[in-house]
Amino acid sequence: MSDLYLTNSLTRKKEKFIPIDPPNVGMYTCGPTVYFYPQIGNWRTFVFEDILRRVLVYNGYLVKHVMNITDVGHLTGDNIGDADLGEDRMEKEARKENKTAWEIADFYIKDFIESRDKFNILAPTYFVRATDHISEQISLIKRLEEKGLTYITKMGVYFDISKFPDYGKLGGQKLIDKRKASREELKEDKEKRNTFDFALWKFSKPDEKRHMEWDSPWGRGFPGWHLECSAMSMKYLGESFDIHTGGIDHVALHHTNEIAQSEGATGKPLAKYWLHGEFLKVDGGRMGKSLGNAYTLHDVVKKGFGPLSLRYLYLTAHYRDSLNFTWNSLASAQKALNNLREQVLAAKIQSSRTSLSSEKSKKVDDYSKRFSEAVTDDLNTPQALAVFWEAMKSNIPSEDKYDLALSFDEVLGLKLGEVSEVSKVPKVSKELKGLIEEREELRKEGKFKEADEIRKNIEKKGLKVEDTSEGPKIKSQGP
């Protein structure tokens, strides 16, 4: 197995991965805020983290993976760089949907788990809710209080960043300056001592009845958003562990504050390696609910695309590069994945164990080695896919192709071991059904040019229409 190299945000360098207690690896991933369906950018990050976990396992490590569920305390203000501003996302959605925040959380957690399975993302060893760890969070605030790192205002208990000299080390001075420039004036709580001090505990407003609130030594309220990750990582992985991950937006604020809380309390490094995934953009720009382009997995499926096609699309870019989502790029990914399935299926069907010539045996070893080098070189999935394709198109025996495909798929997670004739027939969405019917109507009316336009639209989705004696049939586009 090749040595594993990962880019550590803490040092801003690609480093050889050396776990604290090999072969064990502790890995903490910031999970979903369950006030709505994740958008496809969130899923890009969750898939990158899944690849990391699979590469660790591929390299022989025993991974304990913790993912949190943010079901309280994540305020809307983090969009403008201040997680203490604005409304609690859970309570806001509860009002909108006329439910309790607890019902909202349960609904979206269930949806997250179902969608996660559709993406073939491995379930974490511990998938834990912030609201199940209130006492751990209160204990952590007490620890910070004993060390003189907190103060209390009328609005909450704050972490005093002036008492933690390492504040901002994750993103570096540049990021701190950028944050300063963008939001010096945003200070909702006038008693806050430093702009970047952040809430560990927020008091419920006297005139407000929250769905989620708890008693604490300082008053009734709820934990600040960052606190849960410090408390839960400590509980399940110990005070220092190997890897902490998230999306790139977490560097400046959430992870910077997690480090302050955890290291402030323990005096030990929180995590040895910090990995951050770049953003998914849509049509070259920012994705936002208000822009109407924050697509969810459900939007993608409604348009006739499979979750694994989206997973394939994510893998075509390096996790540290931003990736631009367009419906056309997803159609190409669907087509490529279908072609790969055909290749793997052909190899499976044609497999018959013949002895390998020494030249072919060397080739098989070479593909294995190059694939392993790619994924262990900071998770270079585009390179790994290129090696995969090369192997599938080579002249090595089908049996070895199939074995290689299954072994590569342990890392890529495209469910290639499940290909069969049946899985080649794609599911037909409502939209697609509409298109097929429309095309049939046009053909009956002799409008072949218009019908052909619709056929082209269907093909853009990586599918093809075959007109049979029983009517039109939809198939995946084969090689």
Ligand code: AMP
């Ligand atoms: P949230 O549910 O908002 O806490 O986000 C879940 C994960 O998605 C976090 O790791 C975020 O950093 C990440 N994330 C948020 N927006 C994007 C995006 N556009 N592209 C990729 N990752 C994102």
Ligand code: ZN
């Ligand atoms: Zn977190």
